[in-house]
Structure formats: C-alpha cells, structure tokens
Amino acid sequence: MKEIRTYGLVLHVRSFGEADKLVTLLTQETGKITAVAKGSRKTKSKFSALLESLTLGKFLLLRGKTMYTFIQGELIKPYTKLHFDLERLGYAQYFCELCERCLPEGEPAEQFFSLLVTALEALEQDSCPARVARCFEMGFLDLLGLRPALDGCLLCGSQAGPFYFDPSQGGLLCANCPRPAESFPVGAATIAIMKRFLALGFTKLSVCHLSPEASEQIQQVSTKLLEYALGVVNLKSLRFLQQVNF
Amino acid sequence: MYPEAIARLIEALQKLPGVGPKTAQRLALFILSLPREEVVKMARAIVEAKDKTHYCRVCGNFSEKDLCSICLDKRRDAAVICVVQDARDIIALERMRDYRGLYHVLGGAISPIDGIGPDQLRIRELLERLQKSKVKEVILATNPTVEGEATALYLAKIIKPLGVRVTRLAHGLPVGADLEYADEVTLLRALEGRREL
Ligand SMILES: [Zn+2]
Ligand SMILES: [Zn+2]
Numbered sequence: 001m002k003e004i005r006t007y008g009l010v011l012h013v014r015s016f017g018e019a020d021k022l023v024t025l026l027t028q029e030t031g032k033i034t035a036v037a038k039g040s041r042k043t044k045s046k047f048s049a050l051l052e053s054l055t056l057g058k059f060l061l062l063r064g065k066t067m068y069t070f071i072q073g074e075l076i077k078p079y080t081k082l083h084f085d086l087e088r089l090g091y092a093q094y095f096c097e098l099c100e101r102c103l104p105e106g107e108p109a110e111q112f113f114s115l116l117v118t119a120l121e122a123l124e125q126d127s128c129p130a131r132v133a134r135c136f137e138m139g140f141l142d143l144l145g146l147r148p149a150l151d152g153c154l155l156c157g158s159q160a161g162p163f164y165f166d167p168s169q170g171g172l173l174c175a176n177c178p179r180p181a182e183s184f185p186v187g188a189a190t191i192a193i194m195k196r197f198l199a200l201g202f203t204k205l206s207v208c209h210l211s212p213e214a215s216e217q218i219q220q221v222s223t224k225l226l227e228y229a230l231g232v233v234n235l236k237s238l239r240f241l242q243q244v245n246f
Numbered sequence: 247m248y249p250e251a252i253a254r255l256i257e258a259l260q261k262l263p264g265v266g267p268k269t270a271q272r273l274a275l276f277i278l279s280l281p282r283e284e285v286v287k288m289a290r291a292i293v294e295a296k297d298k299t300h301y302c303r304v305c306g307n308f309s310e311k312d313l314c315s316i317c318l319d320k321r322r323d324a325a326v327i328c329v330v331q332d333a334r335d336i337i338a339l340e341r342m343r344d345y346r347g348l349y350h351v352l353g354g355a356i357s358p359i360d361g362i363g364p365d366q367l368r369i370r371e372l373l374e375r376l377q378k379s380k381v382k383e384v385i386l387a388t389n390p391t392v393e394g395e396a397t398a399l400y401l402a403k404i405i406k407p408l409g410v411r412v413t414r415l416a417h418g419l420p421v422g423a424d425l426e427y428a429d430e431v432t433l434l435r436a437l438e439g440r441r442e443l
Contacts, residue, residue, distance in 0.1 A: 012359055013391075049431040053359070053392045078431045083392050084399055086356070093359040100359075236361030243363040 031109035035068035137222035138197035167224035306351030355393035
C-alpha cells in the first residue's frame with residue numbers, strides 16, 4: 001500500500017454499494033485513476049462536496065492492488081458556475097468524458113490535466129461555450145498525438161480548396177484527389193479556426209468568431225478522428241448536448 | 247452438454263408457463279442466433295416491464311397497485327407536489343411525518359456524462375400532472391449534488407412559467423456541525439437558501 005498526494009479533477013462520480021462513491025479522477029501526478037470513497041454519500045460525510053463531479057481538489061489516496069481508496073482531501077475549486085447552466089454543464093462533462101474514455105488508466109498525463117483545468121476556467125468565463133469546446137478538442141487531439149494535418153492536400157500538396165477532411169489519414173484532401181467515403185467537407189474558415197486553436201490555445205479566445213457551421217465541422221473532425229484512431233464512439237455527453245439543442 | 251451460460255438461459259426459460267426442456271432449448275438457441283441489439287432489447291423489455299409494474303402510475307412511488315397508497319390517500323394535500331430523484335427518497339421523507347402533500351419521482355437526475363437528459367427522466371409526466379390538476383406548489387427535493395442541482399434549476403425554469411410556485415428543499419449546514427468546518431460549496435448553498443426570521 002502506497003499513499004499518494006496529488007491535485008486532481010473529479011471527472012465522473014458513480015454510486016457504489018450502500019453509501020460509497022466510485023470516483024474517476026484526472027490527477028496531476030498519475031493521470032486518470034479510479035478511487036473508491038467509502039461512506040461519502042452519507043449526509044454527514046466531511047468530503048461530500050469534494051467528491052462531486054467537476055471539482056478541483058488536493059487528494060490523499062491509498063493505492064491498493066486494483067483500485068485507489070480515497071483517504072482525505074481539500075477542496076480547491078468547485079466550478080460552481082458550471083453547475084447552473086445545462087449547456088456549460090454539458091460541455092464541461094463532455095471534456096471529462098473525453099478524458100475518461102481516451103486516456104489510459106494510471107499513466108502520467110500532466111498536460112491533459114492542465115488542458116482540462118484551463119478549459120474549465122475558460123468555460124466559466126467565456127460567453128460562447130461552443131468556442132471553448134472546439135478549442136479544447138483541438139488541444140486534446142494534439143496531446144493525444146492526433147493533431148490534424150491542415151497544410152494543404154495530403155496527397156498532392158495542393159493549397160487550393162475546397163478541402164475535405166479524411167479521418168483515416170488525419171488530414172485534408174483536395175477536390176481533385178481520390179477521397180474515401182468517410183471524408184467530409186471542411187470550409188476554409190473552419191480550417192483557419194482549427195489552425196488558430198492549435199497555435200494559440202485559449203489565449204485571446206474571446207476575439208475568435210466561430211460560426212455554427214464551423215463549430216459543427218470542427219466537432220466532426222474531432223469525433224471522427226477519435227473514432228478512427230482510438231475506437232471511441234457514442235460519447236454520452238455529446239448526445240446530451242444534442243438532446244438539449246446546443 | 248451446453249456451456250454453462252446457455253444452460254442457465256435454458257433453465258430460466260423453463261420457468262415460463264407451458265415451456266418444457268425441449269422448447270426452452272429451441273428458444274435459447276433462437277435467442278443466440280439473434281443480433282446482440284435484439285437480445286439486449288428483449289432482455290431490457292423484460293426488466294423494464296417488471297420494474298414498471300412496481301411503480302405508481304401517477305407519482306412513480308413503489309406500489310403494488312396501479313396507484314400508490316399516498317396518491318390514494320384523500321387526506322393528503324393535492325396542491326403540493328414534492329419532486330424527488332428516487333422512490334427511496336419518498337420513504338426517507340415520509341419518516342418525518344410532517345409532509346402532507348404528494349410526490350413525484352423523476353427516476354434519476356440530469357447527468358450529461360451518463361447520457362441522462364430531461365428526456366430520460368419522468369419530467370413530461372410531471373408537466374402533465376401540473377397541467378391536469380390544481381397544483382399550487384412544487385417542492386424540488388433532488389439531491390444536493392451537481393446533478394441534483396442542475397435538475398432542480400432546469401425544472402424551476404420550465405415550471406415557473408406555468409404559474410406554479412417552485413421551492414427548493416433548503417440544504418446547507420448539517421445539523422450538529424460547526425460553521426467553521428463547512429466547505430465553501432455547502433456555505434454558498436446555505437447562504438442562497440437563507441430565510442427571514
Ligand atoms: Zn490533392
Ligand atoms: Zn403515487
């Protein structure tokens with residue numbers, strides 16, 4: 001048994017047994033881990049607020065054979081602004097679900113941790129949650145090693161549009177080159193915004209105008225890349241966002 | 247002999263009226279030949295049917311009959327509905343014996359990461375109840391969790407325009423605890439839920 005102390009963000013909370021919680025965390029030290037928190041659903045539990053979805057905290061955990069056990073912790077930031085608005089809540093949990101589904105258990109992921117925290121901060125401040133989400137997607141793909149290739153056609157090098165995105169090769173194809181069935185059109189404006197997100201991240205995000213069309217195309221690039229490269233499909237929070245019309 | 251999992255399925259099917267070992271075997275092999283989604287759909291339909299017959303048609307409370315004992319009780323105040331996440335919450339609230347209104351069970355709380363949105367909860371049924379009967383107040387008693395709060399806020403937003411008073415179960419400081427030990431989320435909610443003395 002080994003104790004670890006780490007900053008972490010609560011990605012997902014599930015009820016477990018009578019009064020326990022099963023908490024998936026993205027930690028600064030050891031990446032994504034799952035910990036059981038005994039008795040934390042009882043109203044008298046001292047740590048019930050810390051062990052809530054979208055909470056940044058400092059955690060003391062005990063590493064067992066198959067799972068971690070939560071011992072104690074300290075609340076750093078609860079991101080309460082994200083609780084009060086279904087759209088922001090949906091996007092925030094979308095980021096969490098991406099981390100939960102795409103990152104391997106127990107492998108250091110410090111950059112992912114920073115990206116997630118930065119994105120949640122931005123989501124609290126920004127007037128356009130979709131813009132934050134698209135920027136997060138680009139940063140996330142980049143860290144996964146799936147940075148989309150956006151400098152001209154992958155086959156002939158042509159710089160002239162219209163372009164199509166091919167998720168199996170992770171880049172653009174021009175109208176004159178053969179295109180696989182899974183490729184789809186991406187506009188020049190969409191490509192420019194993706195490049196900007198990849199270059200600048202969340203800096204000066206508020207001056208970046210994102211049309212609904214570009215937003216949809218960027219999301220498609222991300223969803224399809226994750227599907228082709230990692231086999232990650234059917235993200236529940238994305239379905240939620242569609243259901244509530246965001 | 248069949249592998250254990252198939253043998254178990256055959257055994258389960260034999261519990262159906264008029265199904266002997268041979269028929270059970272035939273049904274089991276037929277089920278195995280179906281696409282997985284079909285099988286899941288079938289299994290789910292059985293479980294759902296079973297579950298649903300155990301809940302009150304109006305409020306979703308545990309019930310052996312069509313309507314639960316609370317909905318049938320004429321002495322209860324039909325102008326107040328207390329909305330809870332789970333039928334088990336009704337049992338907890340009934341223990342205090344002070345509440346005389348009716349209930350409505352949502353069957354969960356909004357949770358994007360679990361794919362639970364308004365459509366997956368008994369919200370439409372609640373709105374129908376509000377339109378049909380003369381409800382004056384809805385008390386939102388969802389859990390004080392991120393999901394429970396999001397659900398309460400969503401419900402308040404869609405119920406208020408109907409001209410029904412919406413209140414939230416006050417929560418904050420646990421009874422018997424010192425203020426200085428409370429975390430900031432608990433304090434924030436306690437402050438928001440403060441009342442005139
Ligand atoms: Zn080309
Ligand atoms: Zn009832």
